[in-house]
Amino acid sequence: MSAILEFKGVRASYDGAVVLDDVSFTIEEGSTVGLVGRNGAGKTTALLSVYGVPQVTGEILLDGTPAGRRRHEPAARGVSLVPQGKRIFGNLTVEENILLGRASRRRGQWSVEAVYELFPNLGRGAKRPGTALSGGEQQMLAIARALLAEPKLLMLDEPTEGLAPVVIDELTAALREIRSRGTALLLVEQHIGMIRALADSFLALRKGKLAGSGPVADLASREVQEVIAL
Numbered sequence: 001m002s003a004i005l006e007f008k009g010v011r012a013s014y015d016g017a018v019v020l021d022d023v024s025f026t027i028e029e030g031s032t033v034g035l036v037g038r039n040g041a042g043k044t045t046a047l048l049s050v051y052g053v054p055q056v057t058g059e060i061l062l063d064g065t066p067a068g069r070r071r072h073e074p075a076a077r078g079v080s081l082v083p084q085g086k087r088i089f090g091n092l093t094v095e096e097n098i099l100l101g102r103a104s105r106r107r108g109q110w111s112v113e114a115v116y117e118l119f120p121n122l123g124r125g126a127k128r129p130g131t132a133l134s135g136g137e138q139q140m141l142a143i144a145r146a147l148l149a150e151p152k153l154l155m156l157d158e159p160t161e162g163l164a165p166v167v168i169d170e171l172t173a174a175l176r177e178i179r180s181r182g183t184a185l186l187l188v189e190q191h192i193g194m195i196r197a198l199a200d201s202f203l204a205l206r207k208g209k210l211a212g213s214g215p216v217a218d219l220a221s222r223e224v225q226e227v228i229a230l
């Protein structure tokens with residue numbers, strides 16, 4: 001296996017305030033990793049560090065070479081992000097929102113038809129405005145858009161936020177399908193059930209430091225529970 005994403009001694013700060021400190025981890029091709037931690041632990045910042053949004057020192061490698069500082073570069077190199085809050089464009093249709101993902105297109109398996117197969121509701125609502133969809137459908141739209149860039153690694157920030165349990169189940173099944181097609185997932189989630197259902201391993205952040213990692217079965221240990229308890 002080879003590493004798609006590697007953090008080596010990463011420190012991230014906003015205007016001098018350090019939010020991540022000496023964080024190192026590796027995401028291997030085809031793996032699913034849950035990133036957990038309390039509110040404010042630095043999970044979103046870890047994802048945004050790949051894009052150089054906070055000030056970053058240390059090394060971030062994509063496929064073994066430095067990530068660089070251009071915002072479009074991760075997508076062009078096989079890493080896509082489904083951001084918290086989804087960022088759907090209400091003045092564009094569902095299909096136009098999806099097609100935005102093609103901007104950084106690499107060769108691969110995800111066509112508009114393929115994402116409609118995965119998310120049939122999006123196909124049925126293709127001509128509706130993006131914001132006419134339910135919260136769950138908007139999350140699916142954000143994932144569909146990210147898939148069009150053909151990621152080797154899909155990073156998702158709190159995809160279950162605000163969704164009903166039945167919709168979370170649907171989303172979990174879709175992510176399982178995406179994973180089974182060889183895409184690695186880095187999943188930031190407060191909903192530990194989803195991480196247990198999908199991830200091979202976890203990383204736990206506490207106050208900006210990596211406080212634990214291991215196979216997903218260890219999420220139940222008391223030590224880890226203390227790190228991630230809300």
Ligand SMILES: Nc1ncnc2c1ncn2[C@@H]1O[C@H](COP(=O)(O)OP(=O)(O)OP(=O)(O)O)[C@@H](O)[C@H]1O
Pocket residue numbers: 014019037038039040041042043044045046
């Ligand atoms: N743009 C920013 N400018 C300054 N500080 C920020 C910025 N974004 C986040 N922070 C701070 O960085 C810290 C980590 O935030 P981050 O959003 O990465 O945490 P998180 O683990 O994702 O939490 P949550 O679950 O609440 O989203 C917090 O103290 C937050 O206030």
